[in-house]
Amino acid sequence: MKKFTIHASLTLLLxxxxxxxxxxxxxxxxxxxxxxxxxxxxxxxTDKPAEPVAPAPTEVPAPTAExxxxxxxxxxxxxxxxxxxxxxxxEYVIKEFTEKTGAEVELVLGGSSDxxxxxxxxxxxxxxxxxxxxxxxxxxxxxxxxxxxxxPAGVPEFANLYPQAKDYGGYGVAFLSIGLMVNTEYVTExxxxxxxxxxxxxxxxxxxxxxxxxxxxxxxxMAARVNGGDESNIDPGFEALKALKPFPMIAxxxxxxxxxxxxxxxxxxxxIRGLVETYKAEGGKVEFVAPEEGTPLAMNAAAITTNSENxxxxxxxxxxHLSQACQEAYARDLFYAPTNKTVVLDADLAAKMPYGEExxxxxxxxxxxxxxxxxSDWADRWNRExxx
Numbered sequence: 001m002k003k004f005t006i007h008a009s010l011t012l013l014l015x016x017x018x019x020x021x022x023x024x025x026x027x028x029x030x031x032x033x034x035x036x037x038x039x040x041x042x043x044x045x046t047d048k049p050a051e052p053v054a055p056a057p058t059e060v061p062a063p064t065a066e067x068x069x070x071x072x073x074x075x076x077x078x079x080x081x082x083x084x085x086x087x088x089x090x091e092y093v094i095k096e097f098t099e100k101t102g103a104e105v106e107l108v109l110g111g112s113s114d115x116x117x118x119x120x121x122x123x124x125x126x127x128x129x130x131x132x133x134x135x136x137x138x139x140x141x142x143x144x145x146x147x148x149x150x151x152p153a154g155v156p157e158f159a160n161l162y163p164q165a166k167d168y169g170g171y172g173v174a175f176l177s178i179g180l181m182v183n184t185e186y187v188t189e190x191x192x193x194x195x196x197x198x199x200x201x202x203x204x205x206x207x208x209x210x211x212x213x214x215x216x217x218x219x220x221x222m223a224a225r226v227n228g229g230d231e232s233n234i235d236p237g238f239e240a241l242k243a244l245k246p247f248p249m250i251a252x253x254x255x256x257x258x259x260x261x262x263x264x265x266x267x268x269x270x271x272i273r274g275l276v277e278t279y280k281a282e283g284g285k286v287e288f289v290a291p292e293e294g295t296p297l298a299m300n301a302a303a304i305t306t307n308s309e310n311x312x313x314x315x316x317x318x319x320x321h322l323s324q325a326c327q328e329a330y331a332r333d334l335f336y337a338p339t340n341k342t343v344v345l346d347a348d349l350a351a352k353m354p355y356g357e358e359x360x361x362x363x364x365x366x367x368x369x370x371x372x373x374x375x376s377d378w379a380d381r382w383n384r385e386x387x388x
Contacts, residue, residue, distance in 0.1 A: 074103045074104070076106070077310075078129065081110075082109035084334055085132075086107060092320075112137055119131055130304055130305070140368075142170060143169070148305070150170060154311075154312070155319045158322070171303070175363070176299065182289050192292050193226070198243065213252075214272065278334065322339070322340050331353060341357070
């Protein structure tokens with residue numbers, strides 16, 4: 001048994017050696033030589049990257065030419081009072097008007113009586129395009145067709161006017177009330193009625209105004225009214241004025257009237273409130289009194305002459321005059337009340353004039369057609385009975 005085991009072991013060992021030799025003697029395959037590979041040149045791209053696409057520009061319309069101003073090469077001729085009114089119009093109307101239209105403006109300065117006569121004489125070929133007149137003058141000129149009727153389409157501010165500024169023809173530009181100018185240095189008890197100036201203690205201190213004229217006409221009519229007459233019965237007015245003689249003066253100009261008050265020669269006179277307030281602001285010892293019977297309405301108005309070749313420009317000019325800036329300047333500088341209901345004034349200023357619907361509604365509307373129809377006869381009578 002031992003012999004067989006040794007023999008078997010040898011046999012197994014020999015078999016292992018043979019297997020190992022067979023494996024160990026097999027030739028190791030040699031790898032085929034690798035041909036060197038030439039470096040690859042970078043290939044330029046066949047297509048360039050797409051350029052960023054800019055958004056299509058928004059089309060801007062080509063600038064249009066500014067419309068030609070309608071007034072280029074034209075001149076608007078305006079008849080108006082001088083002094084402060086001229087200054088206000090130059091500052092608050094003409095500057096804007098010329099910028100807007102390109103037109104030139106020529107002012108014809110003077111009193112309304114001269115303008116009034118001139119527009120009748122020049123009816124067929126007026127040399128003035130706009131005239132500023134008193135309430136009675138504008139009403140008569142409108143009745144006679146010497147000035148054009150109001151055109152709300154061409155003057156948009158017309159729609160904002162108080163009825164009193166529309167009803168007499170043209171375009172009312174300033175309200176004025178006529179009451180009593182009282183000398184506070186000599187009069188301690190303020191009058192309440194027009195009749196008070198006929199008190200015996202005031203004899204020789206009451207000055208009427210010239211006739212015809214705004215203050216003179218109002219005083220004559222109120223003298224008639226408080227003594228039982230009116231515009232259709234003026235006799236009581238003339239009789240009342242004769243009872244005031246002797247007059248210290250017949251007032252006519254603002255400066256001479258103020259001087260007479262300053263010197264104490266005059267204690268009472270019919271006067272426009274704005275003129276009293278102006279003198280008072282300058283230091284004058286005066287007061288304005290609105291008598292209980294009422295204060296007549298006076299009004300400055302603008303109108304366009306019939307046959308004017310510049311009516312379109314005239315409407316633009318008047319519309320600017322009726323705007324806030326100009327109306328406020330009249331109130332601030334002259335104490336002339338706005339005719340435009342939309343104009344705003346501060347309370348202190350408004351208190352010095354007929355401002356607002358309630359105050360405007362209190363103003364007396366005189367019978368101007370009757371006054372105009374009789375003015376010539378009254379003037380003759382004034383010269384005979386009052387001046388003599």
